[in-house]
Amino acid sequence: MEYRLPPLPAVRAFEAAARHGGFQAAGEELHVSAGAVAHQVKQLESWLGVTLFQRMARGVILTPAGRQYAERLRPLLNGLMEASEAVRRHGDDRVVTVTSVPSLVTRWLLPRLGRLRERHPEIDMRVLASIHPVNFLHEGVDVAIRLGTGPYPGLKADLLMEEWFSAVCSPAFKKAAPDLQEPVDLLRFPLLHDELEPRIPHELNWKQWLRHFGVNYTGSMRPSFSHTYLTLEAAANHQGVAIASEPFIAEDLRSERLVRLFPQRVLGPYRFHLLRPAEAEAKPAVRAFCDWIMAEAASDPSSPG
Incomplete structure (x- = not known):
């Protein structure tokens, strides 16, 4: 029996857009642009010969046909996913x-x-x-x-682990700053910052870390880096002082690529x-x-x- 199936990438894009109520959020889930999702949905509409989304000035809404199609697709895709996962899990037990x-x-x-x-x-x-x-x-x-x-x-x-944050720098940086003895002294030195990830809105930053020691930080949040490992690379290369949690600095502390400036640590809000x-x-x-x-x-x- 020959199955006449719609283009499956387009089906997946449509289902995600229907579930999220728009192309932008669907694109974030699928790791593509909103325009790519819109293109896939248009391809599916052409194949079906029906309009699935009504395009509005501020977004899209499902048409009655689109709503009916989405409702019928979900159990089919769930079944396909479960069947595939069951085979995958037993396909190679070593991985x-x-x-x-x-x-x-x-x-x-x-x-x-x-x-x-x-x-x-x-x-x-x-x-x-x-x-x-x-x-x-x-x-x-x-x-x-x-x-x-x-x-x-x-x-x-x-x-698995808590997040205890310490102030760290390279041994050379610490040696060149003998008057860096307590947290308040940090206000005179370059501080390296992580860019806050929107999905982790309350992650500890320099302002909050210093506040634990009665220090009011009003300086710039620059230079900043998109990932903690980049911030720590800058610190290891003598660019300034970083704060990071123990899991991120453990190996560098053992190898003395980084050193703690102070014994004080601050417990972060997440685990x-x-x-x-x-x-x-x-x-x-x-x-x-x-x-x-x-x-x-x-x-x-x-x-x-």
Whole structure:
């Protein structure tokens, strides 16, 4: 039997646009532009011979035909997703796909993967660096490490690490600034800033960190960097002082590429959690990875234990 199917990328774009109520949010989910989503929807409308969205001055709304099509598509796409995921999970039991924010992947996870290989040579890792909310089924992800407060409905969640923030710089920078003895002295030195991520609105910044020590910071929020690992690279290259949480600086402190300026630390508002669907641990490799990474975190100073 020959199936006469619409273009599947266009179907996926339409379903996302229908669910989100617009092309912009659908594009963010699919990691394409709003214009690309609009083009795919137009292609699907041409194939079907019907209008699915009414274009308005300030957005789009589903037509009756579009609403009916979206309602009938969702259970079909869910069924396809579940069938594909079931096959994927049993297709290669050795592969574990884990995702986390780029700075944690670069600064904390990657330096430890050698120990994972020694302990579990049977595991093949697939590591993704991303900050967007995880769709485990869509993205084929087994485990996610995410920063937040919880709860995480429908997921198994374990507290992995807290975020204790320290002020750090290169050894050469510290040596060249002998009068940098306490937090208030930082006002006379260049401070390096992370750009705030909209999805993490209350992340600790210099102004909040200094306020814990009675210091009022009114200076510029520049220079700034899009990821913490870039801020820390600037600090390691003698450009100024950065604040970062323990998971991001642990390896550099051990190697003395970075040093703490003060013993004081500030607890951030978020924590790193280990997230996975309950069914993911039916795969022995996922279960072994989760046990290993929890043990790794417990051995760090940033561990809640």
